[in-house]
Amino acid sequence: MLTTNKKQKSWKITATKTIDYDVIQITSVFNPKNELLLTTAGNKSSKRFVIIDEALYEMHIDAIINYFKTHNITCQFLPIPAQEQNKNIDIFSLICKELDSYGIKRRSEPIIVVGGGVLLDIVGFVASCYRRGISCIRVPTTLMGYIDAALGIKTGINFNGYKNRIGSFSASVLNILDRSFFKTLPKRHVVNGVGEIIKLAVIKDAELFKLLENDIVKCINDKFITTGNEILKMAIQDMLEELAPNLFEENLERLVDFGHTFSATLEMHDISNLLHGEAVAIDICLSSSLSHIKGILRMDELNKIIKLINDSFLPTFHEKITPKLMWESIKEKKLHRDGFQRLPLPVVIGKATFVNDIKYDEVCMAIDLLKNLADKLDSAKKNH
């Protein structure tokens, strides 16, 4: 709406934009009988551009070609090496250039991304700013993609040593969750996704935490193929309940930021080794230790959290953790959270609060405490 003041000396423009997207669980997404992948913003159309993790290319190309051929749609593939160290402006540019060469309609020929969380983030960002926004369908193939990246509207690439420094809030019209990809997923990438599930359990879902305590080892060994239905449903539901009312982060106190205060710095300092969920797991341990140091979280609860992380084959500590680096992380997050720490800390398992008064000394103490607990777990492992 346009409001012009009487003397035509000023104008106010207001509008609302509707965001509307689907998350759908199916099996066999590339079975031609599933028509989900044909979804477009408008009419069916005749061209598709498919960006796929290069590690999955050989495995799925025939099925995808057959899928689109059955539906009279031509497609082109762009295999991309989708590790954290490639989540940068060069890969972004490469994808945009390939899009230029292929040529797609802005609205009715959605690009399709098939891959893990890293690739979903990159392509989501391409989709949000190529021609100021084109349609996109996301097909996560990792647990991290499935219970995290494909659920929200955050896109991004790393830049200048900072994680996701450049990005957007931009919804992909459709996100298709198909667990059959997990069959060929390396165990480490199953474990990686578990980091984000534990996060949700600690901050808002004690019931989910109990389920994890009982079943997580079984689920990981089975790669969630026939197990863990309830865990995945609860994790998705929990995550969406947190994201949906605050899609654009108008409220900067976000429970889902738990595990995301120190992790970004660790990831960027060990980019070729550490996966996102692993960094989140370490951050969960450190933040929970900090919560104990602040007198918020009881020791037995802290131990339970660290034990679950450890039982889930996730790391609880990282050699690059120093008070100085962790303090830098807090300062960086303070800018990102507009001047306040807004650090989510668990109160008990299943409930969290926000604090703004963490001091350097407390970070030092939390690190010492965690180092101690992690060392004990390590020697217990060695004695087994």
Place this chain on the structure above:
Amino acid sequence: MLTTNKKQKSWKITATKTIDYDVIQITSVFNPKNELLLTTAGNKSSKRFVIIDEALYEMHIDAIINYFKTHNITCQFLPIPAQEQNKNIDIFSLICKELDSYGIKRRSEPIIVVGGGVLLDIVGFVASCYRRGISCIRVPTTLMGYIDAALGIKTGINFNGYKNRIGSFSASVLNILDRSFFKTLPKRHVVNGVGEIIKLAVIKDAELFKLLENDIVKCINDKFITTGNEILKMAIQDMLEELAPNLFEENLERLVDFGHTFSATLEMHDISNLLHGEAVAIDICLSSSLSHIKGILRMDELNKIIKLINDSFLPTFHEKITPKLMWESIKEKKLHRDGFQRLPLPVVIGKATFVNDIKYDEVCMAIDLLKNLADKLDSAKKNH
């Protein structure tokens, strides 16, 4: 809003985002008594990052420093060479890196951009994706910035030889229109903005067209400093009336796309010479010729349009115009307009329509016609 289906097999997420921004005409924006530049999304704060056209840096730095010093705010400057050929990913990256070094709060320390349309577009894009969006205040210093770039929410950079290929729809919270910058504006940059004003007149405002016929030479010679009040008000009002109901281009039939079908290609093919408004002027002439060839626009109206462009010291033709290149432009715009040409063409002065059936032959004929008319104007000039 989150809607979970009964079997928890699918989720629908819907939300609305509110867009709300101001366009305000004032004089002496850097006079400390004007508090507009202190506007923030939230509280007043203590740091500002000012990106300024390097050509304006020496002229205004003392006033800006004094302005912020008076209000107890520290600021840092980043002078940028803001020509079309620098509107690229390198300048984008450079600005982001400088922002990393300086450090600003995400919401309450808006970056400020002082410059012409090119710089407003670049910095608008930085603001939309740095940390997935930071606050921004825009201060246009050219006529093009004043009546075009600062009014809408489109941001962007050129990429891979395509104009504004990468960008976003992202509102700057405040856009401050201050005509005193025109005093030091080169005449060519005044004329440049007139291209967009003529566009608006042709497609929707016969009254504005008449005013331009009468006054444009005087206004250009005076740089709109004491003249052309009515013209500027009408142009801003016309533009905002077109933009406000369709901020995100959900409707791809946009009257304001008049003059923007062939111009982008011309600009990119002559990037170091042609200004945006000059390319738009040539496109207006070519599109209007096409409208005559299609039997839509009468010859006398076409002549009036071309005469006004010529009288305004704007070009009416360009040596790089060939049928092949112009046909490429139409094909490119067809992708951008999702599969249809949706070409705005004037019916009479002040009224336009959209066509989807332009043929290659018609483009050839329109070029020949325009070449002829432009040649006549040229020889008339020489005879004077």
